[in-house]
Amino acid sequence: MKKCISLLLTLTIVIITCAIITPVSSASGADIPVIHVCGYGAVLVKDNSDGTKEQIYPLKVEDSFIEEKAKEILPVFAKAFFTQKWDKFCDVLVDTLLSVFEPIALNNNGEADNNTRADWTWNVKTLRNYMNSEGKYSPTAYKFHYDWRLDPLVIADTLHKYIEDVLTVTGAEKVALYGRCLGSNVVAAYMQKYNGENVQEVIHYASSLYGADQCSKAFTGELYLDADSIERFAYDYDLGLGEYYTELVTSLVTLMNKTYSLDITCWAVNNVVEDIYLDIFPEILINSFGTFPSYWSMVTAEDYDRAMDTVFYGSDINEYKGLVEKIENYRTVVLNNFEETSATLAEQGIEYSNIVKYGVQLLPLTDNSSQLADGTVTVKESSFGATVSDVTDVLSDDYIENANKNGTVKFISPDNQIDASTCLFPETTWFIKNLEHNYFPESMNALVSEIVNNDNFTVESDSDYPQYLVYYCESDTFTAMTKENCNTTDHWDVTFLDALSKFFKNLFEIIKQLFASM
Numbered sequence: 001m002k003k004c005i006s007l008l009l010t011l012t013i014v015i016i017t018c019a020i021i022t023p024v025s026s027a028s029g030a031d032i033p034v035i036h037v038c039g040y041g042a043v044l045v046k047d048n049s050d051g052t053k054e055q056i057y058p059l060k061v062e063d064s065f066i067e068e069k070a071k072e073i074l075p076v077f078a079k080a081f082f083t084q085k086w087d088k089f090c091d092v093l094v095d096t097l098l099s100v101f102e103p104i105a106l107n108n109n110g111e112a113d114n115n116t117r118a119d120w121t122w123n124v125k126t127l128r129n130y131m132n133s134e135g136k137y138s139p140t141a142y143k144f145h146y147d148w149r150l151d152p153l154v155i156a157d158t159l160h161k162y163i164e165d166v167l168t169v170t171g172a173e174k175v176a177l178y179g180r181c182l183g184s185n186v187v188a189a190y191m192q193k194y195n196g197e198n199v200q201e202v203i204h205y206a207s208s209l210y211g212a213d214q215c216s217k218a219f220t221g222e223l224y225l226d227a228d229s230i231e232r233f234a235y236d237y238d239l240g241l242g243e244y245y246t247e248l249v250t251s252l253v254t255l256m257n258k259t260y261s262l263d264i265t266c267w268a269v270n271n272v273v274e275d276i277y278l279d280i281f282p283e284i285l286i287n288s289f290g291t292f293p294s295y296w297s298m299v300t301a302e303d304y305d306r307a308m309d310t311v312f313y314g315s316d317i318n319e320y321k322g323l324v325e326k327i328e329n330y331r332t333v334v335l336n337n338f339e340e341t342s343a344t345l346a347e348q349g350i351e352y353s354n355i356v357k358y359g360v361q362l363l364p365l366t367d368n369s370s371q372l373a374d375g376t377v378t379v380k381e382s383s384f385g386a387t388v389s390d391v392t393d394v395l396s397d398d399y400i401e402n403a404n405k406n407g408t409v410k411f412i413s414p415d416n417q418i419d420a421s422t423c424l425f426p427e428t429t430w431f432i433k434n435l436e437h438n439y440f441p442e443s444m445n446a447l448v449s450e451i452v453n454n455d456n457f458t459v460e461s462d463s464d465y466p467q468y469l470v471y472y473c474e475s476d477t478f479t480a481m482t483k484e485n486c487n488t489t490d491h492w493d494v495t496f497l498d499a500l501s502k503f504f505k506n507l508f509e510i511i512k513q514l515f516a517s518m
Contacts, residue, residue, distance in 0.1 A: 029136025029445075030452040032200060033170050035163060036140045039181030039208075040148035040294070043119040044104060056103040056116060069096050086272065090279040101288035106149055109322025110293040118147040122162065127169040139178060139448040142166050148182055151293035151326045152189035152334065159190050163198055174200035176452045180440065181377075184209045185297045189334045196345045201452050205355045205444075206374060206437050209338065210381040211300030213373070217366040219285065219299050219307035221277035225266040229364035231257045232391070235491050236360055236375075244513070248506040254499035282313040286320075293326040297335070300381065304331070339384075339424060353428040353451050355444070356383045357435040358418075359488050361391045372417055376437035383431070384424035389417045391489070413468045415486035420459075420467055427458045433481060434488040435471040443476045 044057035073092055080089040107113045130141030144162050146155045163175055177199055179187030184207035191202065234253045239246050256262040289295050290311040299307045317324060342352050357374035372379040372388040379388045389395050394416040403409040403419065411421035413431060420426050447465055451457050459467035468481035470488060479485065
């Protein structure tokens with residue numbers, strides 16, 4: 001039960017990861033300093049009047065709190081389920097979640113006025129000259145952290161100062177900006193606001209610039225359970241239950257899906273969510289994540305209007321004038337000008353690259369969780385416009401035939417799921433399969449170093465780094481994708497009989513263990 005409630009809280013935060021294997025090179029490094037602009041997740045603290053500070057993020061949820069709230073919520077949920085009157089349940093759920101999330105909320109202007117901040121500072125003395133024995137910089141040495149709740153355009157000002165200090169320490173004339181996830185949005189804001197000053201190379205990585213679907217749908221309240229997506233999710237993620245229990249659960253999910261009982265469950269839940277989302281999401285969001293300009297920067301253009309209607313539902317939007325101005329200013333100044341600005345700066349000699357992950361579906365909480373993704377951001381979003389199939393599908397034969405005719409077939413992945421010719425940087429966008437959004441392996445440093453060290457480095461420059469790669473977690477290595485090694489999602493294909501066999505096999509093993517322990 002604790003794990004169930006913890007999962008509920010975690011998912012709500014989301015209201016808010018053949019060819020020759022390329023080894024990790026310990027001597028790899030960049031010729032110029034690389035500023036690694038991190039994504040969200042820096043520790044947040046509150047400064048107390050007595051000079052002490054207390055951590056407010058990562059959120060601390062004690063077991064006793066979970067137990068207490070479980071005892072309070074479950075009876076209310078049971079009564080609401082049988083009576084289909086959800087008012088009391090909504091009130092209890094909102095009160096519970098707000099008690100967890102409110103400490104990290106910003107004010108009505110989207111600013112931190114409650115003595116909260118990121119627990120990270122720097123000065124020139126602490127910025128050591130991170131060089132290895134070959135005189136190269138590690139791509140992750142100069143990590144830039146920040147208060148990830150704030151307006152990316154405000155964060156850009158702090159980034160500018162950080163870049164100046166790095167240049168002072170290193171004596172370099174230029175830096176490379178390497179922005180991952182939300183850091184990509186900050187990099188785009190910096191390039192727009194400072195016109196690429198002191199920047200030689202920009203690398204976007206698992207970018208949320210065009211939106212992060214999980215965040216975006218949470219802001220619209222459009223949560224939706226899909227049975228097939230739930231089954232794939234069960235096989236994708238480590239449930240932390242141990243081998244026998246995990247296989248028991250996954251096989252049970254498959255059996256439920258094959259017999260349509262999971263569809264019925266999802267249908268019932270989706271109907272309830274549709275009825276009550278306005279009783280839950282607006283109040284939670286306007287008192288927590290909805291006050292973060294940074295999270296608004298991850299709302300897709302498609303979802304933006306509905307997100308505004310949902311988050312500010314029941315509120316006087318005039319009271320949030322400062323927040324709304326920041327939200328709209330970012331979209332007008334940064335997002336709407338991104339393609340034009342990057343093209344202009346590229347003409348001035350700044351090189352742009354993009355690294356995209358995929359092979360892990362979105363969490364099964366949205367109606368488009370079958371889209372090709374890295375678990376958090378869809379490939380279409382993070383690649384800035386690639387043409388893609390669904391996770392269990394491929395591009396049509398007609399599509400590939402047309403690509404042969406127009407000369408763009410070289411941009412189609414060996415698994416026939418992606419056409420990179422339609423993305424913003426087709427010659428400098430790499431796609432890595434079997435890599436989850438929140439996992440940032442050390443082996444990525446070698447690719448980043450190659451991009452930074454070589455002028456006009458493209459997907460055709462080095463046979464070790466073609467446009468499409470497959471990642472192997474066990475060895476922390478990449479390999480060029482081929483027709484033979486691209487099927488990394490075969491674990492989703494479990495038949496009814498296989499699931500039935502695994503279910504009873506693991507059930508007997510668990511029973512045997514229980515008797516052996518007596």
